[in-house]
Amino acid sequence: xxxxxxxxxxxxxxxxxxxxxxxxxxxxxxxxxxxxxxxxxxxxxxxxxxxxxxxxxxxxxxxxxxxxxxxxxxxxxxxxxxxxxxxxxxxxxxxxxxxxxxxxxxxxxxxxxxxxxxxxxxxxxxxxxxxxxxxxxxxxxxxxxxxxxxxxxxxxxxxxxxxxxxxxxxxxxxxxxxxxxxxxxxxxxxxxxxxxxxxxxxxxxxxxxxxxxxxxxxxxxxxxxxxxxxxxxxxxxxxxxxxxxxxxxxxxxxxxxxxxxxxxxxxxxxxxxxxxxxxxxxxxxx
Amino acid sequence: xxxxxxxxxxxxxxxxxxxxxxxxxxxxxxxxxxxxxxxxxxxxxxxxxxxxxxxxxxxxxxxxxxxxxxxxxxxxxxxxxxxxxxxxxxxxxxxxxxxxxxxxxxxxxxxxxxxxxxxxxxxxxxxxxxxxxxxxxxxxxxxxxxxxxxxxxxxxxxxxxxxxxxxxxxxxxxxxxxxxxxxxxxxxxxxxxxxxxxxxxxxxxxxxxxxxxxxxxxxxxxxxxxxxxxxxxxxxxxxxxxxxxxxxxxxxxxxxxxxxxxxxxxxxxxxxxxxxxxxxxxxxxxxxxxxxxxxxxxxxxxxxxxxxxxxxxxxxxxxxxxxxxxxxxxxxxxxxxxxxxxxxxxxxxxxxxxxxxxxxxxxxxxxxxxxxxxxxxxxxxxxxxxxxxxxxxxxxxxxxxxxxxxxxxxxxxxxxxxxxxxxxxxxxxxxxxxxxxxxxxxxxxxxxxxxxxxxxxxxxxxxxxxxxxxxxxxxxxxxxxxxxxxxxxxxxxxxxxxxxxxxxxxxxxxxxxxxxxxxxxxxxxxxxxxxxxxxxxxxxxxxxxx
Ligand SMILES: Cc1cc2nc3c(=O)[nH]c(=O)nc-3n(C[C@H](O)[C@H](O)[C@H](O)COP(=O)(O)O)c2cc1C
Numbered sequence: 001x002x003x004x005x006x007x008x009x010x011x012x013x014x015x016x017x018x019x020x021x022x023x024x025x026x027x028x029x030x031x032x033x034x035x036x037x038x039x040x041x042x043x044x045x046x047x048x049x050x051x052x053x054x055x056x057x058x059x060x061x062x063x064x065x066x067x068x069x070x071x072x073x074x075x076x077x078x079x080x081x082x083x084x085x086x087x088x089x090x091x092x093x094x095x096x097x098x099x100x101x102x103x104x105x106x107x108x109x110x111x112x113x114x115x116x117x118x119x120x121x122x123x124x125x126x127x128x129x130x131x132x133x134x135x136x137x138x139x140x141x142x143x144x145x146x147x148x149x150x151x152x153x154x155x156x157x158x159x160x161x162x163x164x165x166x167x168x169x170x171x172x173x174x175x176x177x178x179x180x181x182x183x184x185x186x187x188x189x190x191x192x193x194x195x196x197x198x199x200x201x202x203x204x205x206x207x208x209x210x211x212x213x214x215x216x217x218x219x220x221x222x223x224x225x226x227x228x229x230x231x232x233x234x235x236x237x238x239x240x241x242x243x244x245x246x247x248x249x250x251x252x253x254x255x256x257x258x259x260x261x262x263x264x265x266x267x268x269x270x271x272x273x274x275x276x277x278x279x280x281x282x283x284x285x286x
Numbered sequence: 287x288x289x290x291x292x293x294x295x296x297x298x299x300x301x302x303x304x305x306x307x308x309x310x311x312x313x314x315x316x317x318x319x320x321x322x323x324x325x326x327x328x329x330x331x332x333x334x335x336x337x338x339x340x341x342x343x344x345x346x347x348x349x350x351x352x353x354x355x356x357x358x359x360x361x362x363x364x365x366x367x368x369x370x371x372x373x374x375x376x377x378x379x380x381x382x383x384x385x386x387x388x389x390x391x392x393x394x395x396x397x398x399x400x401x402x403x404x405x406x407x408x409x410x411x412x413x414x415x416x417x418x419x420x421x422x423x424x425x426x427x428x429x430x431x432x433x434x435x436x437x438x439x440x441x442x443x444x445x446x447x448x449x450x451x452x453x454x455x456x457x458x459x460x461x462x463x464x465x466x467x468x469x470x471x472x473x474x475x476x477x478x479x480x481x482x483x484x485x486x487x488x489x490x491x492x493x494x495x496x497x498x499x500x501x502x503x504x505x506x507x508x509x510x511x512x513x514x515x516x517x518x519x520x521x522x523x524x525x526x527x528x529x530x531x532x533x534x535x536x537x538x539x540x541x542x543x544x545x546x547x548x549x550x551x552x553x554x555x556x557x558x559x560x561x562x563x564x565x566x567x568x569x570x571x572x573x574x575x576x577x578x579x580x581x582x583x584x585x586x587x588x589x590x591x592x593x594x595x596x597x598x599x600x601x602x603x604x605x606x607x608x609x610x611x612x613x614x615x616x617x618x619x620x621x622x623x624x625x626x627x628x629x630x631x632x633x634x635x636x637x638x639x640x641x642x643x644x645x646x647x648x649x650x651x652x653x654x655x656x657x658x659x660x661x662x663x664x665x666x667x668x669x670x671x672x673x674x675x676x677x678x679x680x681x682x683x684x685x686x687x688x689x690x691x692x693x694x695x696x697x698x699x700x701x702x703x704x705x706x707x708x709x710x711x712x713x714x715x716x717x718x719x720x721x722x723x724x725x726x727x728x729x730x731x732x733x734x735x736x737x738x739x740x741x742x743x744x745x746x747x748x749x750x751x752x753x754x755x756x757x758x759x760x761x762x763x764x765x766x767x768x769x770x771x772x773x774x775x776x777x778x779x780x781x782x783x784x785x786x787x788x789x790x791x792x793x794x795x796x797x798x799x800x801x802x803x804x805x806x807x808x809x810x811x812x813x814x815x816x817x818x819x820x821x822x823x824x825x826x827x828x829x830x831x832x
């Protein structure tokens with residue numbers, strides 16, 4: 001029996017993080033997870049739209065929740081920012097019946113939809129650890145990862161209720177997954193620290209110092225690669241790493257991939273990409 | 287209790303009168319709480335609102351406590367004003383029979399700290415009253431200091447006999463009796479004593495960060511302990527220090543002392559009020575308590591960090607309040623309206639929760655930007671902005687501070703704050719209000735912050751999805767794009783430098799071409815989401831500005 005979930009791709013899987021879009025479907029399929037795309041879902045707002053207008057972000061996300069409820073499914077996403085943001089907004093709406101009613105009015109008027117608050121939001125990481133199970137995950141591995149990998153969670157889902165049964169401040173799900181995939185997990189003290197995504201373009205220098213702290217800790221702790229569970233943090237840690245190194249004076253040069261890539265590669269999807277990754281790890285990973 | 291003390295505590299007039307001057311309820315709550323506590327000392331308490339209290343009746347009262355806050359700019363709360371005028375008028379009685387003590391509530395960030403309490407203290411003395419216990423001046427974290435004051439003041443008041451004469455030699459034995467009776471001062475909100483709950487003993491491995499400045503050595507020490515799950519982290523540290531290693535250094539203090547903040551298993555806590563079983567990780571099989579210094583300020587030794595940076599941050603904000611009455615008369619009518627209780631509650635919620643160091647250590651930005659005034663000061667400033675009694679000058683000053691580069695815009699990620707429980711959520715909530723206000727003030731086109739938020743939101747309206755290229759182009763402008771070209775950012779984006787063979791970044795053209803005219807989005811990028819018209823309809827309904 002496949003497990004069905006309503007799939008939200010996160011914010012940039014369609015554009016600057018297409019590798020997530022490429023890898024998430026084959027990886028999920030291998031694990032018996034059936035991702036049903038929420039074709040109409042919008043960006044979750046990433047904590048940015050709400051800076052302009054809280055109600056706007058809430059209503060847009062309420063529309064996404066209503067669509068998941070129409071499908072009768074829980075929402076799953078490979079992006080920690082999206083999982084965290086949707087979780088926050090869902091909690092806000094659920095805990096405030098008046099607000100929920102007002103938002104539902106607008107939804108009805110504009111889209112002919114309402115929602116009850118019955119759906120749930122989960123990150124793919126939690127579905128894998130809690131529903132699929134690490135044994136099944138290990139059994140699906142064709143190419144064990146085989147090197148030292150540090151994980152980065154970021155702050156968005158590390159809050160009570162949003163990280164399943166994992167510890168809020170000292171999570172280990174990602175390290176356990178790395179281990180199950182044949183990698184050697186490196187646990188970072190900065191693993192839940194923000195890399196400043198909501199202010200990347202406006203407070204670049206601070207955000208890049210935050211990113212540099214994560215990358216350099218990973219390097220110092222002997223990681224040969226970093227894996228991120230957020231499409232946005234992933235982009236910062238990867239695309240901006242040279243600039244982060246320049247601004248902070250730290251050594252930040254490290255291959256960074258997204259969680260879904262690590263899953264797909266270890267399961268034997270995209271072997272050429274894995275070969276490239278191994279080359280990069282051997283060139284800059286240490 | 288010994289019989290003679292018992293009979294002393296129940297003989298003759300045992301009345302205690304507690305007067306409160308309170309704007310938003312803190313002093314009133316304390317008055318009620320202390321009134322209930324007074325029973326344990328054999329005192330019959332009556333709590334009086336200063337509003338409507340007859341000044342003449344003070345003369346016949348032998349035991350009086352005054353609990354009073356300060357408002358505006360060093361002014362009496364509204365409900366105290368008339369009594370204060372009466373106490374300074376011709377009809378003020380002689381208080382030669384009255385024993386008194388004052389608990390003043392205030393906030394050290396105001397220029398005139400606890401001014402009203404100081405005034406009452408002085409006035410009671412001038413009218414001939416006898417001060418039994420020195421006044422206590424409480425900052426926003428008033429629970430601990432006021433509780434200590436209460437125990438002392440009640441013991442002294444109880445030692446005033448039924449004829450109104452203070453018997454100093456009895457104070458000690460009353461205190462001893464109270465301690466011996468096992469009646470702890472831990473009381474619930476309703477004044478009922480909360481029974482001390484025993485929790486099971488647990489095996490804990492305690493790991494503590496050590497730093498010795500002389501040798502410049504850093505490392506960790508570990509102790510295996512058997513501890514009761516309900517003891518506080520501070521008690522653990524104290525007992526390690528007294529029984530295992532006298533050189534262990536940490537900030538000790540009262541339960542709520544804001545400077546004692548440390549990190550326990552990855553989260554900043556006040557160790558005096560945090561039970562060890564609430565921070566032990568749910569993940570590990572064995573119980574593990576890892577204690578580290580907070581990341582604000584340099585480590586001086588072990589768990590102690592240099593908090594000067596926090597003082598500098600605070601000082602840089604000129605945090606004192608300017609009431610609207612600054613230049614005007616002290617006449618009540620001249621005040622620009624008193625606060626509605628809702629507003630007062632809001633202002634208080636913002637201000638009272640602050641253990642500044644704790645709140646500041648929630649933020650992942652603070653360690654990386656020294657100029658940032660920090661969340662606690664953002665909140666301070668914000669509480670003044672939403673205070674309807676604030677003067678125009680102060681409003682402008684505070685808005686300017688919050689809008690500046692070192693204000694709310696410097697905080698890079700509110701989710702790093704909101705994940706810290708209820709307190710973190712409330713703090714982040716207010717900070718979000720502040721950020722929205724600042725952005726709306728600048729009409730979104732003022733600098734990168736506004737543009738980032740504006741173009742992000744706008745691009746979602748256009749297709750339902752984020753359009754990174756539009757955002758990059760509009761926010762960074764041609765200069766920023768060229769900068770990224772040279773710093774390798776663009777190359778990594780476009781060439782997928784570290785990417786694993788994914789398609790080239792779509793935005794090649796968008797990244798290098800100069801920004802197109804405002805409002806034009808490169809067509810080739812986002813295909814709109816299904817039923818995109820619904821998204822547009824929501825925007826039009828909720829925020830026509832986009
Ligand atoms: C608008 C405003 C003005 C204040 N002015 C002062 C002041 O001048 N001096 C001071 O020490 N505290 C000042 N405070 C702090 C209050 O005295 C403090 O929050 C106290 O706990 C309030 O107690 P209450 O609820 O009993 O009124 C002010 C607080 C607010 C919100």
